Amino acid sequence: MSESDIKFIRNNYKTMTYSEIAKVLGRSAGSIKDKARKLGLNKVRVLTDNEKEFIKENYKTMKYKEIAEKLNISTDLLKSKMQKEMKLKRRITIPHHYTDEENEFIKNNYLNMKSKDIGKKFNTDANSIHNQLKKLGLARDSTWSGEKHPNYQGGIAFEPYDSNFHYKFKTLIKQRDGFLCQKCGMREEDSKTLFTKGLAVHHIDYNKKLTIKENCCSLCLRCNSEVNSNRKSWTLFFQSILSEKYGYKYEEGKIILNIDGGQDGKS
Numbered sequence: 051m052s053e054s055d056i057k058f059i060r061n062n063y064k065t066m067t068y069s070e071i072a073k074v075l076g077r078s079a080g081s082i083k084d085k086a087r088k089l090g091l092n093k094v095r096v097l098t099d100n101e102k103e104f105i106k107e108n109y110k111t112m113k114y115k116e117i118a119e120k121l122n123i124s125t126d127l128l129k130s131k132m133q134k135e136m137k138l139k140r141r142i143t144i145p146h147h148y149t150d151e152e153n154e155f156i157k158n159n160y161l162n163m164k165s166k167d168i169g170k171k172f173n174t175d176a177n178s179i180h181n182q183l184k185k186l187g188l189a190r191d192s193t194w195s196g197e198k199h200p201n202y203q204g205g206i207a208f209e210p211y212d213s214n215f216h217y218k219f220k221t222l223i224k225q226r227d228g229f230l231c232q233k234c235g236m237r238e239e240d241s242k243t244l245f246t247k248g249l250a251v252h253h254i255d256y257n258k259k260l261t262i263k264e265n266c267c268s269l270c271l272r273c274n275s276e277v278n279s280n281r282k283s284w285t286l287f288f289q290s291i292l293s294e295k296y297g298y299k300y301e302e303g304k305i306i307l308n309i310d311g312g313q314d315g316k317s
């Protein structure tokens with residue numbers, strides 16, 4: 051290939067196709083392509099605004115292959131342009147067709163399984179399960195209660211809070227505890243900074259209906275979630291702390307209320 055041929059390639063590889071150049075130089079398109087590659091001339095296909103507009107308008111409904119053919123580029127190039135340059139992501143949702151068995155499975159398990167987990171079983175996603183639940187008339191809603199609730203844990207953790215358990219009571223407990231987490235000692239202010247939430251008031255025996263000061267203490271968010279396991283030993287742990295600090299009495303995890311001493315539990 052002569053110097054002038056090479057010069058021609060250099061000057062025109064960006065605007066002419068290889069076969070067009072080949073025609074001019076009387077060579078094969080393949081040899082032009084080879085030469086260009088050897089010269090380090092990567093033919094960068096720049097999409098025009100119109101072409102980009104076309105992609106934007108059609109990428110959701112047309113196949114990559116169809117768009118690529120229209121623009122006379124390869125599907126690989128199209129994909130890379132869409133992803134890297136145009137930041138367009140095509141979400142391909144393959145509709146899942148539910149078999150009778152799957153529908154049956156959903157009916158039997160939607161109350162105690164998460165949509166996401168059911169979805170995994172059927173190789174689909176939570177959204178699809180959610181839609182299917184609706185179709186089956188099984189839409190999850192807030193009317194779940196008791197044993198039917200997906201978070202049912204033996205009737206303890208999710209019983210509705212006692213009506214006494216309002217803001218005032220919580221504040222009283224936190225005041226009593228000096229606004230400190232009774233497990234790690236974190237201050238209420240620090241809890242707010244760290245967790246964007248103040249201290250929680252924890253039910254020591256996990257019975258949320260037993261909302262009395264002997265059964266409640268302040269915990270930061272982290273400790274509050276830590277005490278979800280090993281419940282028995284945590285109950286005893288906090289009871290011994292409150293017993294020491296405030297003179298409350300417990301026996302084998304049960305609260306001993308001093309009736310004579312009135313509501314205060316003090317004699």
Ligand SMILES: [Zn+2]
Pocket residue numbers: 231232233234235236269270271272273274
């Ligand atoms: Zn804590």
